[in-house]
Amino acid sequence: MLQRFFILCSGADTDLLEECSAGEKTKYAGIGATVFFTAVMAAIASSFALYTVFDNYYTAIFFGLIWGMMIFNLDRYIVSTLKKRENFFDEIIQAAPRLMLAVIIAIVISKPLELKIFEKEINQVLLEEKNQMTLDNKEQLALQYTPTLDSLSGEIDALKQEVVDKETEVNELYGTYIAEAEGREGTLIVGKGPVYKEKREKHDDELAALQALRTDNNERIETIEGQIASLSQEYSSKVAESQPVIDGFGGLMARVNALEKLPWLPSFFIFLLFLAVESAPIVAKLLSPKGAYDLKLAEQESAVKSWVDQQQAQREVLVTTDREVNNRVYADIAEEQELYDYKRKRARELMQMQADAFYKKQKGLL
Incomplete structure (x- = not known):
């Protein structure tokens, strides 16, 4: 039950994963657990940060849970869309936006924890x-x-x-x-x-x-x-x-400024800790070897792509053929004398009606 929950957190295709070995299931359960606990840490840290702003438990917890769910959804989406490729550098480029976002989130979330850890030192600075x-x-x-x-x-x-x-x-x-x-x-x-x-x-x-x-x-x-x-x-x-x-x-803001006056090394290590936590889902997916699930997923996507390309090619041939048939049909009709005489008669009647209408209008003006 717990494994299925963590696999769901990883964003993997459960139906496709059922066809894989137990090792593949364990691997994606581990990735899902990383995504889940990253969101939990984000919710806790953001709740504390918001409590220092609003000074209200309920407001801080409410918005902290929203922040945690947003991080969970973001990590799950990125991990599920991060495909294993033949070139590891291509995977790094694909994950680069999320890694940069992890740095920003780590800076934002690590500060509240630093404020709590160094609270006594910060209080001394604030007192001075x-x-x-x-x-x-x-x-x-x-x-x-x-x-x-x-x-x-x-x-x-x-x-x-x-x-x-x-x-x-x-x-x-x-x-x-x-x-x-x-x-x-x-x-x-x-x-x-x-x-x-x-x-x-x-x-x-x-x-x-x-x-x-x-x-x-x-x-x-x-x-x-x-x-x-x-x-x-x-x-x-x-x-x-x-x-x-x-x-x-x-x-x-006053506490953050007071924190900046303390030695930077302890704060830097706390930042590295949160950076590791925030980037853990992406790093776990990047470091995981290409397994049966990735091969089956690539095969499934390739089959779908081939079917779509085939259908698109057939539609293009159908449209081309239909256009050629229509051109030949209208070309044959254009050579018929009966159709020419009929359209000539209707055009003559239309021009006579226009002339009569113009004459009546001019006569009324005079």
């Missing part, structure tokens, strides 16, 4: 890329806010420096009127004289101005700090909003 993307994202967003934040920070520093400068000026005035009172500077008279009072009043006025400046600048600093806090909050919000996009960076 995500971290770098996070840093780059923060830097790019910061470029939008840094000039404004620096400007606001500069305003705060300027307001603070203005207070410091004012404090320095007030302290100098304080030292001036104290030195006047002690007689160390100014009039050099010890005591609180008119000059002392004048300097003291100037100091007190500047001290009051300092207090007013400090209060005003503190209010302005609080306002600016509020703006800085608002901008910082807005920056943090944008970073948080864009972070899920970075965290979701890990689709099929």
Whole structure:
């Protein structure tokens, strides 16, 4: 039962194969098994590849089965139509399109398996890329806010420096009127004289101005700090909003690109494995020796071709003969006077009717 199933998978003529030996049946059962398991491997690999895209088991399995059946039908058709010839090079030319297709399919199907085998290494590469993307994202967003934040920070520093400068000026005035009172500077008279009072009043006025400046600048600093806090909050919000996009960076294309950054040799061997699997049905048919089934099939096709050629030749002779007979018949009829007189009479009547019709039409127009 299993042998018959694999023979069916090989695309061989079961009726013709029944007339062959058990060895021929085993050979074509092996070819059919290669076709079948190649399709199974294609279905599994494509299902995994589609799962990485759709992230849904049912969708991936459904389309994976369709892909496997397509590969099965393609391999079965090519194997069944690949005829054994006297020259092996002619067989290679006949199988060349399928071998090139096997390379393409092997590349497409081997990638999902590589992604699964090297999943941990790929995750490490993706993690490094995500971290770098996070840093780059923060830097790019910061470029939008840094000039404004620096400007606001500069305003705060300027307001603070203005207070410091004012404090320095007030302290100098304080030292001036104290030195006047002690007689160390100014009039050099010890005591609180008119000059002392004048300097003291100037100091007190500047001290009051300092207090007013400090209060005003503190209010302005609080306002600016509020703006800085608002901008910082807005920056943090944008970073948080864009972070899920970075965290979701890990689709099929990203994983394939990450795989390309790993050493190429392991991936190359996996590709060779799938290339061998995909080309196995064709290689098995090419390497199989020419057996009784191939000879019987060639004999059957030759007999059909001979019969078709014979029938075609007979039809050509029949058509040629019929044409010659018809030519002779019409040649004999053309020489009869009775037929000539009859056609002449009918032609005369037709021309008279045309003349009458033309006369009536012209008369109506006038």
